[in-house]
Amino acid sequence: MEFFVVQFLTGLASAASLFLVASGLSIIFGVTRIVNFAHGAFYMLGAYVAYTLTERFEGFFGFWGGILLAALVVAAIGALLEIVLLRRIYRAPELFQLLATFGVTLMVQDLVVMIWGPEDLVGPRAPGLRGAVDILGLAVPTYDLFLIVLGPLVLGALWILFHRTRWGVLVRAATQDRDMVAALGVNQTWLFTSVFALGIFLAGLGGALQIPRNAVTHLMDLSIIVEVFVVVVIGGLGSVLGAFIAAVLVSELNAFGILVFPKISIVLVFLVMACVLIVRPWGLLGRPEGPARQPAGLSIRPWHPMSPNQRLLMLALVVVAGFVPLVAGNYVLTVLAEIAVFALFAASLHFLMTVGGLASFGHAAYFGLGAYGAAFATTMFGAPMVASLLLGPLLGVAGAILFGWFCVRLSGVYFAMLTLAFAQIAWSIAFQWVEVTGGDNGILGVWPASWASSPAAFYWLALAVSVAGIAALRVLVFSPFGYALRATRDSALRSEAIGIDRARVQWAAFIIAGTFAGIAGALFAFLKGSVFPDNLAIPMSVDGLVMVLLGGIETVSGAVVGAVVYKALAIWLVSQTDLSKLVLGAVIVLLVVAFPKGIVGFAEDLMARRRARTDDGGAALAAPAKAAPAAPGSGAAPIAAPKMEAAR
Amino acid sequence: MKLEIHKLNSYYGPAHILFDVDISVGTGEVVALLGRNGAGKSTTFRSIVGLVARREGRIVFDGEDITNRPTHEIVRRGLGYVPEDRRIFTELTVEENLMVGAQPARDGAPCWTPEKLYTLFPNLGEMRGRLGGRMSGGEQQMLTIARTLMGNPSLVLLDEPSEGLAPKIVEEMANAILAMKNEGLSIVLSEQNLHFARLISDRAYIIESGRIRFGGTIRELEESPEIRDAYLAV
Incomplete structure (x- = not known):
């Protein structure tokens, strides 16, 4: 009994930091709609800066001053980031900001090691709170009790800030409708910056307060960011009280899960999150989001199937790619095969995200399941490679059928988070079910058949499968199914009103995307000769997202370009520099700023503009931005009819 | 001008x-900006x-x-805007909605306080603590106007203030707009409803398919039924 009480208190103490970080994320998302992937990085920076400051300035004031100063320093860095980077891309497609903050995360990871070294650092203990208090005969650290009290205090302070100050009321108003707030004369620019700084302050404070309890490591950003996402989603996005309740819930689950269900301790939190989202899709204290207010006319460029010339060009490109083995060495061919595999993976996610409007944060689950499927078929049943390549993806399909059924009941960020939860569940099974999956050791010996064992042969195989898969996905975009799917994306309500079964169409899209991801995963297993839990872990899902966003989310096939660029760059950088993450992160950030519509989106803009110029303004219909009719009133009656809804 | x-x-x-x-x-x-649904009234204001x-x-x-x-x-600068779809902050109380709109007083424009607005819209005064989302359409319409007035504008763009309101509320609305005019406010209102516009406007424009088709006094408009029939009749 006593033990349980102490365990409970430990959980509460952990909840304090988690709550601070999560409330910061929640507040930032509420107003700016940015899913701040860099939130964990700022938490980590808070801890490192606090370590340096408290080592430097000792004593009572040195320590507490150092903690507070660290949070302020980190908040200032956050504000700078918002001013320099995020302000430029608020109008970019949704989730693009996620890509930018992901780039920042990568940079911070390398910078932290550069500045503070790779070793774990142990900070000083808190002056005045060093000892332990005797509770029911067991010693509870005084610092833990301090944190337990701190959590509700911060909660109260935030409540007063948001309900008793004009700034807080403005923030709450902007959370609901930021354009309207601007239309009432409020300068959003500084409102956003101050909100972002507050959120980052809370993250930095959460990190700084950890140093007397835990060592400071350069991996602590990733370990917390996922947990924070879970907390925010369970609590309800934008709800500070919800974040508090969820932080306590998650921390207690962690504290007791390890005792009660040691076998599934990792997955427990995600199971709870999945349950909460299925019962209350918008979190415990969140509110159902209204349909997103589309910024009218942001980018309306109708999609077209390829023209015969474009098809010929694509065919020529594929033929050229087919001749590469004549000139390239084995290493290059292996790299190219990997790129081909990832192009298919990215294209499958792109289909779900762009055509279906469903951004999955856990698409690696189906890639990884496909890989495990192929590995099981080969090693357990001794199936030949071709059979394994056909059977393996079925595991991915099964996963997509099961998980997809739940996921398509949600939309937006909640959909993304539920996919993340399911991917984590799949990952934990692969990680913890050692008897079947080999756990962390993975499954080795998944080698291709002899005819495909040479790098050139495997490259051709990967190229053929990938090209066929991408072509099939593209055909689907312009099929009746593709139109129905796009209708559900553009307006769930209106598509249902014309008789489209939204959930079923989206579920089908989910399964299709999972199928092609599974095929890519099966190929990947044979490429590497092994499978590991990493294949379905979060970084793999994030890689997929980065490729899609980099290519351009509003394009038909941007993901392929994004995959080629990102994968080639990542592999090349690792071979060139020890600071590959720093460089890669910086490149991503630069690309985000330079090409807010992605690489392909940018190219399309460029071409449309050039075409408009050569057509001399005659074809105002197809041309974007600058191509409006030069002589007003002449010709080109507005194509207002279909757009009237948006126009009003 | x-x-x-x-x-x-x-x-x-x-x-x-x-x-x-x-x-x-x-x-x-x-000044009334008249036109059918989709003619371009809201886009003009936006x-x-x-x-x-x-x-x-x-x-x-x-002059700027x-x-x-x-x-x-x-x-x-004193150019207030009341959107057609009201866009009340549903999670905020009436008082908080007004707070979001508040701007410092300016010369040459009537100065509004919550108390003064509660006299103009008595309904609002009775529900200061109510959440915006728990108000009727008419009450929300009054709140959205009051919220914009809190910015002490010298000119207000009112986008279809009578849309979707019960006849009795439309009458109250017309009186409130006349009261605003008497305070010295310049007003542009968009309307599909000629009768409502006639009650309160000095001049009118008619917009159709994104082009201004008529501009003149209300009297001139009343004397040219062919214009009314061409651009306003349903």
Whole structure:
């Protein structure tokens, strides 16, 4: 009994930091709609800066001053980031900001090691709170009790800030409708910056307060960011009280899960999150989001199937790619095969995200399941490679059928988070079910058949499968199914009103995307000769997202370009520099700023503009931005009819 | 002139919505912008306050060119905007909604306080602590106007203030708008309902398919039934 009480208190103490970080994320998302992937990085920076400051300035004031100063320093860095980077891309497609903050995360990871070294650092203990208090005969650290009290205090302070100050009321108003707030004369620019700084302050404070309890490591950003996402989603996005309740819930689950269900301790939190989202899709204290207010006319460029010339060009490109083995060495061919595999993976996610409007944060689950499927078929049943390549993806399909059924009941960020939860569940099974999956050791010996064992042969195989898969996905975009799917994306309500079964169409899209991801995963297993839990872990899902966003989310096939660029760059950088993450992160950030519509989106803009110029303004219909009719009133009656809804 | 709009063209992406719109409003005037659904009334208003991404032409307010200023700056110069769809902050109370709109008092414009607005819209005074989302359509319409008035504007753009309201509330609304006019406010209101516009306006413009088709006094409009039939009859 006593033990349980102490365990409970430990959980509460952990909840304090988690709550601070999560409330910061929640507040930032509420107003700016940015899913701040860099939130964990700022938490980590808070801890490192606090370590340096408290080592430097000792004593009572040195320590507490150092903690507070660290949070302020980190908040200032956050504000700078918002001013320099995020302000430029608020109008970019949704989730693009996620890509930018992901780039920042990568940079911070390398910078932290550069500045503070790779070793774990142990900070000083808190002056005045060093000892332990005797509770029911067991010693509870005084610092833990301090944190337990701190959590509700911060909660109260935030409540007063948001309900008793004009700034807080403005923030709450902007959370609901930021354009309207601007239309009432409020300068959003500084409102956003101050909100972002507050959120980052809370993250930095959460990190700084950890140093007397835990060592400071350069991996602590990733370990917390996922947990924070879970907390925010369970609590309800934008709800500070919800974040508090969820932080306590998650921390207690962690504290007791390890005792009660040691076998599934990792997955427990995600199971709870999945349950909460299925019962209350918008979190415990969140509110159902209204349909997103589309910024009218942001980018309306109708999609077209390829023209015969474009098809010929694509065919020529594929033929050229087919001749590469004549000139390239084995290493290059292996790299190219990997790129081909990832192009298919990215294209499958792109289909779900762009055509279906469903951004999955856990698409690696189906890639990884496909890989495990192929590995099981080969090693357990001794199936030949071709059979394994056909059977393996079925595991991915099964996963997509099961998980997809739940996921398509949600939309937006909640959909993304539920996919993340399911991917984590799949990952934990692969990680913890050692008897079947080999756990962390993975499954080795998944080698291709002899005819495909040479790098050139495997490259051709990967190229053929990938090209066929991408072509099939593209055909689907312009099929009746593709139109129905796009209708559900553009307006769930209106598509249902014309008789489209939204959930079923989206579920089908989910399964299709999972199928092609599974095929890519099966190929990947044979490429590497092994499978590991990493294949379905979060970084793999994030890689997929980065490729899609980099290519351009509003394009038909941007993901392929994004995959080629990102994968080639990542592999090349690792071979060139020890600071590959720093460089890669910086490149991503630069690309985000330079090409807010992605690489392909940018190219399309460029071409449309050039075409408009050569057509001399005659074809105002197809041309974007600058191509409006030069002589007003002449010709080109507005194509207002279909757009009237948006126009009003 | 209080507000002068010269050759305004607006676009949503590739779609050209407004064509050479010219409108002028004198100080203390109430001007109606009439037109059918989808004629371009809301787009005109949204373009004036800078909520349409791409627009060309010249918009002069109080002698200053505001064409390329950001929305919040335009509003802070005293040009208030009441959107058609009301856009009440449903999670905020009546008092908090008013607080969001508050701006410092300015010369040459009536100065509003919550108390003064509660006299103008007595219903609001009785529900200061109520959440915006728990109000009826008519109450929300009053709140959205009151919220904009808290910015102490010298000119207000009212987008279809009578839309979807019960006849009795429409009458209250007309009285409130006349009271605003008596305070010295310049007003532009968009309407499909000619009767409502006639009650309160000095002059009127008719817009159709993004072009101004008529501009003149209410009397001139009443004397030309062929214009009414061509552009306003349903």
